Amino acid sequence: MADWELRDSSAADVEAVAELRAVVLRADLQRLGRYDEQRVRQRLRDGFEPAHTWVIEVGGAFAGCVALRPAESAYWLEHFYLAPDLQGRGIGSAVLGSLLERCNREDALVRLNVLQGSPARKLYERHGFSVETEDAVDVFMVRAPASRAPGSRPGFRDPGPVSSDLGVD
Numbered sequence: 001m002a003d004w005e006l007r008d009s010s011a012a013d014v015e016a017v018a019e020l021r022a023v024v025l026r027a028d029l030q031r032l033g034r035y036d037e038q039r040v041r042q043r044l045r046d047g048f049e050p051a052h053t054w055v056i057e058v059g060g061a062f063a064g065c066v067a068l069r070p071a072e073s074a075y076w077l078e079h080f081y082l083a084p085d086l087q088g089r090g091i092g093s094a095v096l097g098s099l100l101e102r103c104n105r106e107d108a109l110v111r112l113n114v115l116q117g118s119p120a121r122k123l124y125e126r127h128g129f130s131v132e133t134e135d136a137v138d139v140f141m142v143r144a145p146a147s148r149a150p151g152s153r154p155g156f157r158d159p160g161p162v163s164s165d166l167g168v169d
Contacts (some may be wrong), residue, residue, distance in 0.1 A: 074109035
């Protein structure tokens with residue numbers, strides 16, 4: 001697995017993230033009959049919150065992003081995109097594992113939705129997510145905290161120094 005790290009995002013990252021979203025989601029959205037070249041980018045722009053988003057860098061270069069948005073008694077994992085040429089190398093799993101460890105320390109539920117038929121669903125299932133509900137387009141999943149931290153409460157923001165050079169996933 002390549003070395004990776006997370007850095008805080010800024011408003012300046014929105015276009016790179018919107019473009020990556022369009023590339024990553026294209027095949028699934030086309031399969032579902034829902035791909036619209038402008039809409040896929042605009043939905044990201046409309047919902048982009050730099051305060052809750054990190055950029056994934058591999059070798060110091062933009063490689064993806066992930067957001068963890070606080071909500072009532074849980075976090076929503078959103079905008080988790082990794083460049084296609086880096087998928088399948090354990091980077092996504094390592095990034096997700098790092099964020100989930102932090103949620104465990106806060107005793108926080110994590111929720112997400114993934115497109116029907118997306119291979120990303122298997123990644124989420126490997127990390128303890130289960131289906132809560134689904135419709136023709138989306139699968140809504142939830143993950144209970146794996147550990148209980150006495151006295152912890154929601155307030156996640158800073159992932160701290162996060163990087164990996166673990167070798168093979």
